Amino acid sequence: MTPPIAWDTSLVSRLWPGTPALAYLEDEALAGRPLRIPAPVLTEISFGLARAAQRDARFAAQLEWIEDLLRHPKVEILAIGREAGFLAGRLRALAHHPPDRGRRDARTKPERRVSWLLDLQIAAAAWASGCDVATENNGDFEAIADLLAAKLGLEPLIVHRSPL
């Protein structure tokens, strides 16, 4: 059986009325394959939209739209449960920062740290739920998959490129 695939924030952020991402999600749901989203993805997208909504009401509307969409019963949210919680902590202890690929990064250091912790939690929630992960951020997630397999000796997390 092909393992189910959880969507990272980079894919969920493509959901918008009329986009190919939404059509893909609908097709998958009709085929009986629910969209699986690790809970930290919800934290990430709702943070970004709620912050933007403080200066522009359109983002509040977008936040409501996506909250409605992701509350649909065909969307399965992967919780940070006991094992995922433990795993994310172990991963963070092994790697305090994301891999440095020498590109310019406009984010502040605290933002980078929060983002990395969320990536670790996303990967841990997917792994502990028996899922692979699909992302446009392959570099960071492959680094996490390496930590899982090479440093912790656990079953690898399979990282897929975006199906969109």
Add this chain to the structure above:
Amino acid sequence: MAAQDTEERVRRARRGPTRSGRRTTLTLPADVVEAAERLADELDTSTNDAVVRLARLGAQRQEAIYELEHRVNRRRAALRALSGETEGSQLPDADEARSAMLALRREQ
């Protein structure tokens, strides 16, 4: 067999506290009888009293479940109520929305 009979006689001879309330006749499943008799032996009380104690524990636990469900539903409803004031509002375009959702990412 004789030992069992003796145990049963000892249990019957024990008296539990007198309670007011509705009298009833119940058919107890074997596992409940077993649990009640064990508790009766531990507390040196009657099997009937042990059944009442077990029922009371179960009732308290069930009440706690109802309270928790009520609290969860209340909190979730309050969270959902944060939405609902933007009906009919314009959305940002897809790129703006994506950029906001990836605010913490470097690849946006």
